[in-house]
Amino acid sequence: MAQCPRMRDFLSESNLRKAVPLAAILTLMTIGRLVQGGRPLAYYLPMTFLVTTLMAGAVTAWGQCAGMPGFRTDRRTFAMGAAVAAGLSLLALPLSLFWLDPILKPALQRASPAAFALTYPPTVGGCLALLLWSTGFQTLFLQAAPMSLFARLTGRRAVAVSLCVALRIFVTHLQTAEVGMAAESGLLAASAAVATAAGCIVFARFGLAPAMLLAAGLDLHVLVQFVICRS
Numbered sequence: 001m002a003q004c005p006r007m008r009d010f011l012s013e014s015n016l017r018k019a020v021p022l023a024a025i026l027t028l029m030t031i032g033r034l035v036q037g038g039r040p041l042a043y044y045l046p047m048t049f050l051v052t053t054l055m056a057g058a059v060t061a062w063g064q065c066a067g068m069p070g071f072r073t074d075r076r077t078f079a080m081g082a083a084v085a086a087g088l089s090l091l092a093l094p095l096s097l098f099w100l101d102p103i104l105k106p107a108l109q110r111a112s113p114a115a116f117a118l119t120y121p122p123t124v125g126g127c128l129a130l131l132l133w134s135t136g137f138q139t140l141f142l143q144a145a146p147m148s149l150f151a152r153l154t155g156r157r158a159v160a161v162s163l164c165v166a167l168r169i170f171v172t173h174l175q176t177a178e179v180g181m182a183a184e185s186g187l188l189a190a191s192a193a194v195a196t197a198a199g200c201i202v203f204a205r206f207g208l209a210p211a212m213l214l215a216a217g218l219d220l221h222v223l224v225q226f227v228i229c230r231s
Contacts (some may be wrong), residue, residue, distance in 0.1 A: 021060040030137050048137070056145075065151040066157045068205075082213055099229060100221075127222055133216050143211055146211065147203055172189045
């Protein structure tokens with residue numbers, strides 16, 4: 001098991017040198033989503049880069065705590081993680097298409113047409129922007145960065161996963177309250193909790209890249225829905 005760096009190593013020059021390239025890539029992956037949401041890039045892109053750098057720094061500093069593989073993994077670990085991510089994505093796809101979407105799509109469309117357009121984009125570009133957002137920023141913010149921090153603080157992966165799930169449920173509660181979907185909040189929270197737990201476990205076992213692949217796979221139902229609606 002790799003020795004866990006000290007808390008102050010988070011802002012060290014060596015760690016920031018590792019975090020900045022990762023943050024730059026993930027920031028570029030948010031551009032489509034920022035444009036889709038009508039956010040001025042001149043303001044939001046630098047802010048996104050700053051926030052992403054801090055989150056990426058947590059991963060590069062503490063991603064190997066509690067026996068986790070961290071930011072970089074060997075080819076065998078990545079291949080195993082990618083296979084697990086693909087398998088979980090294929091299992092989740094019919095559940096999303098035939099159970100969750102028929103319940104949540106009409107409710108979200110009634111509650112907030114603007115949020116509906118962001119969640120179920122009406123264009124191919126919008127769907128790809130959503131996939132890139134989920135793969136990059138959302139995975140970093142809700143899984144990889146908090147998992148790294150909580151593993152550093154507690155030294156236990158199971159505790160870190162539980163704390164990440166609690167964080168995701170809280171964020172989901174805020175989102176459902178904002179769009180007025182109180183009746184569906186339980187289902188949304190449960191589905192978000194399961195997805196977050198799976199992503200955190202994949203990150204803890206196989207590293208960042210497989211967790212990002214899983215996040216993309218879990219949102220594939222949006223692209224499939226788009227293709228079905230246009231066919």
